[in-house]
Amino acid sequence: xxxxxxxxxxxxGCGICEVYCKTAHSKSKDVIKANKNxxxxxxxVIEEILxxxxxxxxxxxxxxxxDAKCVKxxxxxxxxxxxxxxxxxxxxxxxxxxxxxxxxxxxxxKKSKKxxxxxxxxxCIEVGEPQCVLHCPNDAIKVLDDKEAEALK
Amino acid sequence: MSLDFSxxxxxxxxxxxxxxxxxxxxxxxxxxxxxxxxxxxxxKADDIKxxxxxxxxxxCPTRALSIKKYSLEFRENANWTGQAINEIYKQADTGGxxxxxMGNPKPFPxxxxxxxxxxxxxxxxxxxxLREPMETRVMIGRxxxxxxxxxxxxxxxxxxxxxxxxxPILFSAMSYGSISRNAHESLARAATELGICxxxxxxxxxxxxxxxxxxxxxxVASGRFGVSREYLNAGxxxxxxxxxxxxxxxxxHLPGRKVDExxxxxxxxxxxxxxxxxxxxxxxxxxxxxxQLIYSLKETSGYKKPVFVKIAAVHNAAAIASxxxxxxxxxxxxxxxxxxxxxxxxxxxxxxxxxxxLALAAIDQRLREEGIRNQASLxxxxxxxxxxxxxxxxxxxxDAVYIGSAALLAIxxxxxxxxxxxxxxxxxxTQEPELVKRLNPDIMYKRLVNLVTAWNHEIQELIxxxxxxxxxxxxxxxxxxxxxxxxxxxxxxxxxxxxxx
Numbered sequence: 330x331x332x333x334x335x336x337x338x339x340x341x342g343c344g345i346c347e348v349y350c351k352t353a354h355s356k357s358k359d360v361i362k363a364n365k366n367x368x369x370x371x372x373x374v375i376e377e378i379l380x381x382x383x384x385x386x387x388x389x390x391x392x393x394x395x396d397a398k399c400v401k402x403x404x405x406x407x408x409x410x411x412x413x414x415x416x417x418x419x420x421x422x423x424x425x426x427x428x429x430x431x432x433x434x435x436x437x438x439k440k441s442k443k444x445x446x447x448x449x450x451x452x453c454i455e456v457g458e459p460q461c462v463l464h465c466p467n468d469a470i471k472v473l474d475d476k477e478a479e480a481l482k
Numbered sequence: 483m484s485l486d487f488s489x490x491x492x493x494x495x496x497x498x499x500x501x502x503x504x505x506x507x508x509x510x511x512x513x514x515x516x517x518x519x520x521x522x523x524x525x526k527a528d529d530i531k532x533x534x535x536x537x538x539x540x541x542c543p544t545r546a547l548s549i550k551k552y553s554l555e556f557r558e559n560a561n562w563t564g565q566a567i568n569e570i571y572k573q574a575d576t577g578g579x580x581x582x583x584m585g586n587p588k589p590f591p592x593x594x595x596x597x598x599x600x601x602x603x604x605x606x607x608x609x610x611x612l613r614e615p616m617e618t619r620v621m622i623g624r625x626x627x628x629x630x631x632x633x634x635x636x637x638x639x640x641x642x643x644x645x646x647x648x649x650p651i652l653f654s655a656m657s658y659g660s661i662s663r664n665a666h667e668s669l670a671r672a673a674t675e676l677g678i679c680x681x682x683x684x685x686x687x688x689x690x691x692x693x694x695x696x697x698x699x700x701x702v703a704s705g706r707f708g709v710s711r712e713y714l715n716a717g718x719x720x721x722x723x724x725x726x727x728x729x730x731x732x733x734x735h736l737p738g739r740k741v742d743e744x745x746x747x748x749x750x751x752x753x754x755x756x757x758x759x760x761x762x763x764x765x766x767x768x769x770x771x772x773x774q775l776i777y778s779l780k781e782t783s784g785y786k787k788p789v790f791v792k793i794a795a796v797h798n799a800a801a802i803a804s805x806x807x808x809x810x811x812x813x814x815x816x817x818x819x820x821x822x823x824x825x826x827x828x829x830x831x832x833x834x835x836x837x838x839x840l841a842l843a844a845i846d847q848r849l850r851e852e853g854i855r856n857q858a859s860l861x862x863x864x865x866x867x868x869x870x871x872x873x874x875x876x877x878x879x880x881d882a883v884y885i886g887s888a889a890l891l892a893i894x895x896x897x898x899x900x901x902x903x904x905x906x907x908x909x910x911x912t913q914e915p916e917l918v919k920r921l922n923p924d925i926m927y928k929r930l931v932n933l934v935t936a937w938n939h940e941i942q943e944l945i946x947x948x949x950x951x952x953x954x955x956x957x958x959x960x961x962x963x964x965x966x967x968x969x970x971x972x973x974x975x976x977x978x979x980x981x982x983x
Binding site for chain 1: 499500504
C-alpha cells in the first residue's frame with residue numbers, strides 16, 4: 330500500500346506539514362480558522378535528531394503497520410484497518426483509554442486535544458491526498474508504495 | 483557602548499488576523515528576524531536584521547507576511563541620498579571596506595534595452611520553429627583559417643578541440659565554497675541533462691562531481707585551488723580566470739568559516755583556513771606569460787580540450803582580447819560590469835568596469851579587423867537576463883553567453899545582496915548544513931532545465947521571426963539590431979544603425 334515516507338536529508342523542520350495536517354482534519358478546512366480557532370491535533374510531528382554537526386529533522390506519522398499493534402490493543406473496537414490497509418480510528422467508538430498510544434512502536438498516535446479520542450494519520454482520506462506531502466516545500470515527505478520506497482533507500 | 487547609527491532597511495509587515503503562530507518564519511529565518519513571545523502568544527520581528535530575502539513571506543502558510551522598504555526618510559537631497567549617508571555611518575562605525583554581493587545595481591544604461599531586433603515581413607519569409615527545424619547548437623573553440631578536403635570530399639584539416647553546446651548558454655563560474663554543494667549539484671545535473679556546461683569556479687571539483695565531467699568547465703584562477711592534473715582532465719574545457727566583471731582588478735577571499743571538511747578537500751587547503759585568491763596570477767605579467775600558462779594547460783590535457791581565458795570588461799577590453807587570442811586561447815570570455823559575485827567591495831562593484839554590450843561589440847569588431855575572429859570563440863557574461871539579451875548578444879558577435887545570476891534566481895535566489903554573510907536562507911550561498919538542506923537538487927535542477935529549455939524556445943522564435951534557422955547565421959549579424967535613444971558614439975561602438983535608418 331501507499332504511505333507517507335519521510336526523508337530526513339531533505340526535512341527543514343519548518344512545520345508546514347503540521348499546519349496543513351491540522352487544516353485537513355478541521356471542521357472548517359480553512360488554514361487560518363483551523364489553526365487559530367479549532368483545537369486540532371496534528372497527526373504528523375516534526376522530530377528533532379541531534380547529530381554531531383547540526384540538528385536533523387524528520388516528519389513522523391503513522392506507518393500503517395501490516396500487523397498493527399494499535400488495532401490489536403484497542404479495547405473498544407475503534408481502531409481498525411480499512412479495506413485499503415489504512416489504520417483508522419472511529420472517533421465515536423473511541424473511549425480514549427490510550428492503549429493504542431502505549432503500544433505504538435513509533436509514537437505516532439497522539440492524544441487529541443479536542444476531546445476524548447486520539448489523533449493519527451489517516452492519509453487524508455476525507456480530503457483526497459495527504460496534505461502534508463502536497464505542501465512540503467522541499468519534497469521531504471512523499472507518498473510512495475513499498476516498492477518505490479525500497480528503490481529510494 | 484555608544485549609539486549605533488544603523489537603522490532598518492526593511493520593515494516586516496505581519497497581518498495579525500492571518501498569523502496563526504505556527505512559527506514557520508521563526509524556524510526559517512537564518513538572520514533571526516522573527517521570534518515567538520510565549521507570554522503574549524505573538525510572533526514578533528526585529529526589522530533591523532531583515533535582508534528582504536522573502537523566505538518567510540513565501541513559506542508563511544497563511545500569507546500573513548510582507549516586507550516593505552523601511553519608511554524612515556532623511557531630508558530630501560539628490561546628492562546625499564539615504565544610501566550615501568548610511569554608508570558613511572557604517573564605515574565610521576567599522577573602519578572597514580564595505581562588502582556587498584551580486585551585480586552592480588546602479589542605474590547605468592542597460593544597452594540590451596536600447597537595442598531592438600528585426601523581423602521578416604513580406605519579402606523574406608519568417609520561419610516557424612514549431613514546423614521547421616531550427617539549430618541552436620553551437621561549437622566553442624578555435625576554427626581553422628581554411629578547410630582542406632581530399633579527392634573523395636573527406637575533411638583533411640584537423641579541427642582544434644571544440645566544445646559542443648545544445649544551446650548558446652553556459653552556467654557561470656561559481657565556486658564550491660561560494661555556493662553550496664546542493665547548488666553545485668543542481669547546476670551540474672541540469673547542464674548534463676541539457677547538453678550544456680557548468681563551470682566549477684575557482685574552488686576545485688569535488689570527487690562526487692567528476693561524473694558530470696563531460697558537462698563541466700574546470701577553472702584555474704589566481705589561487706589555483708584544487709588544481710591538479712586529474713582536475714584539469716576531468717572537465718570538457720579549461721578556463722583561466724584573469725578577471726571577474728563584478729570586481730575587476732581584485733582577487734577573492736573565501737572566509738575560513740566557510741571552509742569545512744568537504745570544501746577543504748575540494749580546494750586542497752586546510753580546514754578553516756581563509757582561501758585567498760590574489761589579484762593577479764603571480765606567474766602572469768604579460769601576454770607571453772599568459773601564453774605559457776595556456777600551453778602548459780593544453781600540454782597537461784593533451785591538446786584535447788579548449789582553453790578559455792576569462793577577462794573582465796575594462797577600458798581596453800578589445801586590445802586585451804586580441805592579445806588573449808594571440809596568446810592561444812580557444813575562447814575569450816568577457817565579463818561585464820554588471821556580473822554577479824558572492825562577495826566584492828561595494829566601491830569596486832559599483833564603479834569599476836564597462837558595460838558588456840559595448841565591450842562585446844568592440845572586441846568582435848577588433849578581432850574581425852585583425853582577421854583573427856575565427857581563432858577563438860567569444861563568450862560573454864555579466865547580466866544576461868533573458869533570451870532576448872542572448873539573441874542581441876549573438877547578433878553583436880558573441881558565440882555563447884554565461885548565465886550566473888539568472889541561474890541562481892531559477893534555484894531560489896531572491897537578490898537580497900547578502901551572499902557574503904554566509905547565511906543564505908535559500909541554501910545557495912552558504913555552507914551551513916541546515917541551510918544547504920533547503921536547496922533540494924532533485925527539485926532545483928529541473929527548474930534550471932526548465933529555464934534553459936524555455937529560453938531556447940524563445941531564441942528559436944526570435945531568430946525564426948528574422949527568417950534565420952540557425953544561431954550560427956545570426957552571429958555578428960548587426961543588421962538585425964537597431965538602436966533606440968542612443969547617441970552617435972554609442973551607435974558607432976555598437977556598430978548598429980538607429981531605429982528608422
